[in-house]
Every structure is written in structure tokens, then in C-alpha cells.
Amino acid sequence: DIQMTQSPSTLSASVGDRVTITCRASQNINNWLAWYQQKPGKAPKLLIYQASSLQSGVPSRFSGSGSGTEFTLTISSLQPDDFATYYCQQYDSYSYSFGQGTKLEIK
Amino acid sequence: QVLLVQSGAEVKKPGSSVQVSCKTSGGTFGTFALSWVRQAPGQGLEWVGGIIPVTETPVYAHKFQGRVTITADESTSTAYMEMTSLRSEDAALYYCAVSDNSAWYYDFWGQGTLVTVSS
Numbered sequence: 186d187i188q189m190t191q192s193p194s195t196l197s198a199s200v201g202d203r204v205t206i207t208c209r210a211s212q213n214i215n216n217w218l219a220w221y222q223q224k225p226g227k228a229p230k231l232l233i234y235q236a237s238s239l240q241s242g243v244p245s246r247f248s249g250s251g252s253g254t255e256f257t258l259t260i261s262s263l264q265p266d267d268f269a270t271y272y273c274q275q276y277d278s279y280s281y282s283f284g285q286g287t288k289l290e291i292k
Numbered sequence: 293q294v295l296l297v298q299s300g301a302e303v304k305k306p307g308s309s310v311q312v313s314c315k316t317s318g319g320t321f322g323t324f325a326l327s328w329v330r331q332a333p334g335q336g337l338e339w340v341g342g343i344i345p346v347t348e349t350p351v352y353a354h355k356f357q358g359r360v361t362i363t364a365d366e367s368t369s370t371a372y373m374e375m376t377s378l379r380s381e382d383a384a385l386y387y388c389a390v391s392d393n394s395a396w397y398y399d400f401w402g403q404g405t406l407v408t409v410s411s
Contacts, residue, residue: 186354219397221337228387228401229337240399272337276396280353281327283337 187211187275191284197292202263206287208256208273216252217277223286224269232271233258263289294319296388296402303408309376312405314388321369322346325391327398328362328373330384340386343371344394375407383409 188211198204208218216236221229231240233249236256246261260267268291273284299313316324327342341352345364352360356375364371371388386405389398 221398223337228389228404229398231397231399234395234397234399274337274339274397279339279342279351279396281339281342281396282353283329283339286336 186280187214187278187282189273189275189282189284191271191273191287193287194285195288195290197290198263199292200263200265204260204263204289206258206271206273206289208251208258208284210254210256210275210277213253214275214277217275218249218251218256219274219276220247220249220258221272221274222267222269223272229272294324294390294392294400296390296400298386298388298402298405301406301408303410304378305411306379306409308378309374310378310407311372311374312386312388312407313370313372314402315368315370316390317369319390319392321364322366323392323394325394325396326364326371327389327396328360329387329389329398331387331404332381332384335384338384340373342396345371378407378409380409383407 190209192207218236220233223229237249248259270286270288295317297315322345328340341362343350343362350362361374388402
């Protein structure tokens with residue numbers, strides 16, 4: 186199975202900061218990677234698919250990059266609504282595994 | 293827009309089985325990449341398995357092979373997940389989730405079904 190490892194596990198930042206979350210795959214997944222945002226008590230929300238394609242309706246401050254085994258999610262200027270947990274997910278081959286999550290906290 | 297409505301919470305004893313349903317509306321059910329994803333309390337997301345209904349061929353995470361069965365009924369646009377031999381570590385919120393373009397990422401999610409396993 187492909188293992189997905191996110192870093193950091195927790196990130197403290199302030200409104201207006203630029204933040205980057207990294208996701209590494211244990212083998213090449215080409216660009217078959219998605220990013221999700223989850224808030225407490227809610228289902229995950231798709232932000233990015235195919236590594237860098239912004240889902241419709243998602244603010245442009247979110248961007249994704251990478252291919253192969255290393256990927257990043259960047260939020261260019263944090264807004265209060267962005268404090269949540271973020272997950273990457275590979276869909277190159279099943280099991281379509283998720284990273285362990287990155288909790289983005291207010292500093 | 294696709295809407296997914298899941299069945300209600302379940303309380304089960306260890307060793308028993310549970311079936312969770314996911315009724316969809318909107319989109320083309322047969323070509324959905326429909327998956328089940330679970331989340332234990334305070335934990336991350338875990339992919340359980342999925343199906344593209346028109347293929348009638350489910351796929352499963354290796355750790356659930358032999359214990360989970362995923363089916364889809366195109367006549368009612370409803371998918372089902374059955375898990376057998378339940379243990380305490382199976383207690384979680386189970387989500388169904390779909391992509392409406394047959395890709396295995398998920399832009400629509402159900403509300404989740406809480407499965408409690410307790411003697």
C-alpha cells in the first residue's frame with residue numbers, strides 16, 4: 186500500500202500568514218493527489234485535485250503543487266475561516282490512502 | 293449537485309455485523325466513484341473501499357479485505373457497506389463520498405453514520 190506522510194502534524198500561524206503543508210508519498214503517484222479541509226463535526230471539503238487543480242468555489246488563496254512523491258498545499262494569506270485540519274489523499278492506486286492530517290491552529 | 297443521505301447511527305456488539313446505506317440523488321449513479329471513508333473519534337481519515345456501480349466490481353483497502361462488502365443498487369441509487377466481525381476499533385464515523393467523474397477523489401460527502409461497538 187502507498188503510505189502518505191504529512192508534515193507538520195500541527196502548525197501554528199496568524200491571520201495573514203503564508204503557510205505550506207507538505208505531503209510525501211511512499212512511491213510515485215504521478216499527480217493523482219487531492220487535498221481536503223475538515224472542520225470539527227463536518228465532513229471533509231475538497232480543495233484541490235490532480236495536485237494543482239482548484240475545486241470550483243474554493244478561494245484562490247489555496248494552491249497545490251508537486252508531482253511524483255512530494256506535494257505541497259499553500260495558503261497565501263490565512264483567513265480566520267482557514268483554521269482547520271487538512272488532509273492529502275492519493276488516488277493513483279488503491280488503497281486510496283490519506284495522510285494523517287495537519288492541524289492548522291491560531292498562533 | 294449530488295446529495296448523499298446515509299442511514300442512521302448504529303450500536304453493535306463485538307463480533308456482530310453492521311450495514312450502512314448511502315442514498316444518492318443528482319448526477320449519474322452508475323458512473324460515480326463511490327467510496328466509504330471512516331474516521332475514528334479524534335483520528336484521521338481512513339479509506340475503507342469503493343465501487344463504480346456500473347462495473348459491479350468493488351475494491352477494498354487491504355486491511356478490510358474479507359470483512360467488508362460494498363454493493364450498489366442502481367435501481368435505487370443506493371450503495372451499501374457491510375462490515376462483519378466488528379471489534380471495538382471499528383467504532384467510527386463512516387462516510388460515503390463520491391466523485392461524479394469516476395475519479396477517486398471526493399467532491400460530495402454524506403453526513404456520516406456513527407457506528408458504536410460495545411458489549
